[in-house]
Amino acid sequence: NAGVTQTPKFQVLKTGQSMTLQCAQDMNHEYMSWYRQDPGMGLRLIHYSVGAGITDQGEVPNGYNVSRSTTEDFPLRLLSAAPSQTSVYFCASSLLRDTEAFFGQGTRLTVV
């Protein structure tokens, strides 16, 4: 099993550009989420999904969009990149609400 796969691993964007971070899981997990990790801070929830067709905002959703058309995929879209979005982004999935969350390897994004 590949687990949770994120692409790309590194990305540099110019301010104002848009892009999509990809996340796919092959464990048939219902719950998927996106986090950002900044130095000296804990991971913060951006958006989450409890199943195909269902998404909701987390703690820091501004500037990001998500969709969940299939169980496997949960892409994160940056609409107009800003330097404040420079961060490491992690996608996670879990089978049930209270079970172990599996994380991808992360995407390091730099906005210049």
Next chain:
Amino acid sequence: KNQVEQSPQSLIILEGKNCTLQCNYTVSPFSNLRWYKQDTGRGPVSLTIMTFSENTKSNGRYTATLDADTKQSSLHITASQLSDSASYICVVGSGRGGYNKLIFGAGTRLAVHP
């Protein structure tokens, strides 16, 4: 405000020694408490998950404790190895409806030296 505080921020120990990492939380409603290990440049990997009724759980050389009354948890690492060098993150699950939101501590960075 829901918060998870970890101490120390960083720790250096010699290979073979034991260490204990601390976690205090103010999260409501409480669903579970998790410890994760994060190697540099990698995603977090789960070590333990404890519910309200559990006060200790082990995973090899890692033993987590939970005191739900004082809202404290600890992670004890026995006979440390060089591969234990990583960040250890305390995470509290807060259940609201159908989704268990995870609140992350900033982590303790552990360095194990030979």
